[in-house]
Amino acid sequence: MDRVERVGEFVSEPMQPERGTGDPSGMARGEPGVPRRFRWRGQTHQIVEILRSWKSSTASGGEMYLRRHWHEVATAGGFRLVIYCERQPKDLRGARRRWWVYTIEDRPPNAALAGGERDAIMRGMSEGSTAESEADLLRALRRGDEAGYRRLLAEQGPRLLAVARRFLREEADAQDALQDAFLNAFRGLATFQGDSRLSTWLHRIVVTTCLMRLRAKKRRPERSIDDLLPGFDAAGHRLAPEPAWRGDVVEGAASREMAALVRNKIDELPDSYRNVILLRDIEQLDTRQAAEALGIDEGAVKVRLHRARQALRKLLDPLVREASSR
Amino acid sequence: MTCKELIDFLNDYVDMDLPEDQRRAFDAHLARCPSCRTYLDQYRAVSEMAWRSMQDEPSPLPQELVEVILRAREAASGR
Numbered sequence: 001m002d003r004v005e006r007v008g009e010f011v012s013e014p015m016q017p018e019r020g021t022g023d024p025s026g027m028a029r030g031e032p033g034v035p036r037r038f039r040w041r042g043q044t045h046q047i048v049e050i051l052r053s054w055k056s057s058t059a060s061g062g063e064m065y066l067r068r069h070w071h072e073v074a075t076a077g078g079f080r081l082v083i084y085c086e087r088q089p090k091d092l093r094g095a096r097r098r099w100w101v102y103t104i105e106d107r108p109p110n111a112a113l114a115g116g117e118r119d120a121i122m123r124g125m126s127e128g129s130t131a132e133s134e135a136d137l138l139r140a141l142r143r144g145d146e147a148g149y150r151r152l153l154a155e156q157g158p159r160l161l162a163v164a165r166r167f168l169r170e171e172a173d174a175q176d177a178l179q180d181a182f183l184n185a186f187r188g189l190a191t192f193q194g195d196s197r198l199s200t201w202l203h204r205i206v207v208t209t210c211l212m213r214l215r216a217k218k219r220r221p222e223r224s225i226d227d228l229l230p231g232f233d234a235a236g237h238r239l240a241p242e243p244a245w246r247g248d249v250v251e252g253a254a255s256r257e258m259a260a261l262v263r264n265k266i267d268e269l270p271d272s273y274r275n276v277i278l279l280r281d282i283e284q285l286d287t288r289q290a291a292e293a294l295g296i297d298e299g300a301v302k303v304r305l306h307r308a309r310q311a312l313r314k315l316l317d318p319l320v321r322e323a324s325s326r
Numbered sequence: 327m328t329c330k331e332l333i334d335f336l337n338d339y340v341d342m343d344l345p346e347d348q349r350r351a352f353d354a355h356l357a358r359c360p361s362c363r364t365y366l367d368q369y370r371a372v373s374e375m376a377w378r379s380m381q382d383e384p385s386p387l388p389q390e391l392v393e394v395i396l397r398a399r400e401a402a403s404g405r
Contacts, residue, residue, distance in 0.1 A: 014381060041383070149399060153392050158384035161391075166380050175391050182395050183402060230365070236328025241361040245368055253375035262379035281373045282380050306337040313365075313372045 009104045009199050010284070011159070014254070015040040015083065017099055023050075032085040032099075034071050040101055046076040070102075078108030098251065134198050141189050153182070156199055160206045166278055167210035169267065174210075181209040207283060207293055214271055222270035228311035245317075246324040258323060265315040273308035280305050327355045332362050336369055 015038045022033025034053075037046050051072040070084045082103045140148030160181070164174035185205050192201060231239040252258050266274055279290040280301070290305075291298045332355050338344050339352050356363050 012377075012381065013383065144403065146396065149396055150392070153387060153395060157387035157392070161387055162382065162384040175388070178387075179391065179395050179398060183398055186399050186402070230333055232328070232330040232333075236330035238329045238361050242364045242368065244364045245371065249371050250374040250378060253378040254381070259379040259382075262375055266376060266379070277376055281376045302337060309337070309369055309372050310333075312376065313368050316372060316375065317368075 009197065011101055011104055012284075013040065013101050015045075015099045015101050018044070032069055034073065034083075035099070038099065043077075045079065047073045048076050049074040051080070072105065078106075079104065080106035098254075135194075138189070138192070138194070138198065141186070149186075152198075156202050157182075159199075160202060163203065163206050163283065164210055166282060167207070167275070168213060173213065177209050177213050178206065180213075181206040184209065203283070204289075204293070207279070207285075211275065211293060214275065222272060225270065225273060225307060225311040228314040229307065230310065230314075243321075245320045249320050249324075252320075252323055258319075261319050262316065265312060265319065268315055269308060269311060273304060273311060276301060276304045277308045277312065281309075327351050329355075329359060329362055332356075332359075333365065336366065340366075340370060 017035030018037040018039065021036040021038075023036065034047060034050055037044055039045075051074060053069070053071045056068050056070065068084045068086050070082060072080065072082050074080050081101050082105060083099060083101050085099050137148055137151060141152065157178070161174060161178050164177045164181070165171070168174045168177055181202070185202055188205070192198075230242075233239055253262050266277060269277065275294065276290060279285045279293055280287070285293065287298045287301050291301045294301065296304075332339075332352060335344065335348070335352075339349065342349075344352065356366065
């Protein structure tokens with residue numbers, strides 16, 4: 001999978017371009033036109049400047065690959081965002097182009113807050129997630145300013161609760177883990193050196209807390225996934241050819257119904273495999289970071305991830321075929 | 327290269343961690359093996375599908391949870 005260097009706050013959230021607002025110059029080159037207006041987080045945003053643009057694609061070799069068109073943009077509301085559009089491979093008929101907000105590089109004051117939380121912060125201290133405002137926030141937290149803690153919870157809490165929900169199947173567990181993680185973070189504030197963004201540091205703490213909670217749960221021995229891996233004959237040839245999936249399966253996974261089915265299949269994986277999928281493919285940790293989180297070496301992470309993806313492919317296969325036959 | 331050898335190192339191929347000579351061998355096998363091409367496509371799609379399936383828009387923290395965390399912090403700090 002292609003990745004770009006992340007400087008801002010990683011969000012990876014879908015955005016919906018407003019129809020008819022695509023930049024015609026890009027479209028004339030056969031590229032997805034950057035939308036002048038789009039919906040994101042329940043609001044309409046207007047792009048006032050495209051700061052830079054670039055492209056990336058996955059390694060070729062098969063017939064299918066994803067090409068992404070990246071743009072760093074400034075919005076009328078004061079956001080500076082890295083957004084991207086995925087161009088679907090040519091063999092996926094009927095595919096749409098999808099747009100995503102990848103990172104928030106800068107944001108207007110209080111952009112992540114709402115209602116009473118925003119008012120509370122306005123009375124005290126505030127700014128967005130710029131380095132300067134993060135330093136302000138850290139100072140406030142270290143001197144025990146409650147408005148600072150409320151701001152931290154309002155800005156980071158929703159995203160981190162979503163992380164906890166991905167790891168822990170029960171809502172109560174997820175909320176308990178988030179509480180533990182924040183308390184651990186509060187205790188660690190004195191020693192936080194600022195080597196990474198506060199949001200990144202908190203993300204790691206939540207992930208670690210969730211993994212510890214999963215380990216602490218009484219578990220049955222894990223089932224083998226060998227039956228979910230591909231079979232080969234003695235000469236190393238495939239026992240049965242793989243029929244291709246039809247339609248835009250990746251786009252289909254974003255629908256509410258299919259997303260729930262895919263999540264159920266991920267949940268069917270034994271925890272050791274499910275966790276590595278969550279860390280690498282969902283939370284986008286690199287191999288070294290995933291190895292640290294799991295307490296295993298990098299080679300073991302790679303092997304486990306490879307087996308997990310193969311097993312998940314097998315589990316998803318009937319779902320995809322059924323969906324494409326409708 | 328056999329199909330099994332290709333599948334065994336598919337993650338390294340996808341992550342572009344293979345040396346150039348091995349990568350060329352992979353490409354040569356993929357060029358003549360439709361079944362492995364299909365498997366590679368699906369292998370890549372699985373990661374994307376998993377990621378897509380988990381991209382619910384974050385919802386605000388329940389206010390009760392915010393207050394519980396703040397109270398726990400106060401208690402822990404001995405106030």
